[in-house]
Amino acid sequence: MGWIRCIAVLLIWSQAGGIGAQDLPLKSTGNLRFFVDLSAFRGPEGYTRQEAALLLDASQLQLREQAGESVGKISLVAVVLDTLDNRVAHRTWVQQVAVPELDVGIGAPFKDAVFFDLKPGAYRLIVQIKDIHAEESGRCTVPLQIPDYERRAGLVFSDLQLASHVARSGEVHRFVKQGWKVVPNITRNYVIGEPLQIYFEVYNLSSSGESFIMGYRLIDAEEEVVRTYPAKRFLKPGESCVRAEVLDTEGLREGTYDLQVEAFDGSSRQYFQTRRPIFLVSKDLPEGLTQVQRDLIGYYADIRYIADEKTRRTYDALESWPARLAFLKVFWKQLDDVLDTPTNERLLQHLMRMHYVETHFGAGVRGSDTDRGRVYIQYGPPDDVDYRTSAAGQKPSEVWFYETARRYEFVFRDRRGTGVYELVHSSYPGEMSNPYWWREF
Secondary structure, three states, X not given: OHHHHHHHHHHHHHOOOOOXXXXXXXXXXXXXXXXXXXXXXXOOOOOEEEEEEEEEEHHHOOOEEEOOXXXXXXXXXXXXXXOOOOEEEEEEEEEEEEOOOOOOOOOOEEEEEEEEEEOOEEEEEEEEEEEOOOOEEEEEEEEEEEOOOOOOOOOEEOOOEEEEEEEEOOOOOOOEEOOEEEEEOXXXXXXXXXXXXXXXXXXXXXXXXOEEEEEEEEEOOOOOEEEEEEEEEEEOOOOOEEEEEEEOOOOOOOEEEEEEEEEEEOOOOEEEEEEEEEEEEOOOOOOOOOHHHHHHHHHHHOOOOOOOHHHHHHHHOOOOHHXXXXXXXXXXXXXXXXXXXXXXXXXXXXXXXXXXXXXXXXOOOOHHHOHHHHHHHHHOOOOEEEEEOOOOOOOOEEEEEEEOOOEEEEEEEOOOOOOOOEEEEEOOOOOOOOOOHHHHO
């Protein structure tokens, strides 16, 4: 674990909070770091049940000895505001968090959840967690767009809730719904070789016919299907049903994927699909890592925009994490051009750039997978930026300027209106050049 702590020291001061990309787990801001993941389900008549699952590393808390255990105490507040900032729902509660045999290097994950029954529409959710003993707190503000499951015609799903454990249960518990105990996997990290578990609900099955078909796929960042799971046929219990699935991840590679779920109701010829991002990590990594530690490891290991093609091929061919780690240690040492300091300045620069793009770019995708993310990691922050808002039918754009031996520009445009800016022109040697980009987009 020592090498993880070394990487953490490099970034500890730069871990500024930020809201994650759309449909990704959200990070808090403030001194107390926690994560929020959202899932929506059909609620009582006229309402949708919005769940917010929370993950806090309790090793951040100021702990006190109590009955032989280290115990922290937190207050939690969750508030829902409408578009006029009127409060429409509110929850406040206090939790004692027992942390036996605390190892600060590994962390102590604490999970909780809160739900609200809301009418369809636009809202904001504000979650605040406060360490009562230390007066430190974190805050996360989340835009909500509550779907209307009752008025949707045809086959439809709830959100896919990614889970670390799913099992039938008759108990009354904050993680139990529809007879299933669903312990949320809030960061959506799954270790390769361990099961990928999900829970979701299917609505508006037709009354004709006795069965319907479900299918599951994993899709990588290049939109390639990397695994198709065998389709299954299920009997219809009524107009809606609950599905809990356990899917195999053995043999897959590390990376970001979309889990796509599909249903086909043959009697009504209705088809529906939905997807959600997940993250697969190597089983060779130490167990019990916090999300911050996993982020740091991911930044450390992501050399695709720095290494040359031959180095990337060699690195990608390594199948085990220990082999990759040994390779990375040599790789980063070779890039350290200031040998008279204990810090590898080039590595520190890379970690800071990676953290910035993951918290500032992307909308439904990782920031490092976007064009702006790639350019920022490869060339660093621009010397100047010209922001151009949409006008006269034009999509919004950004022009980044770099001042070196001469002035270079990179032009990015939100071509699809999704918030993901694509590179459409650059004057830098070796980059795509299209001086008349403004005519085409």
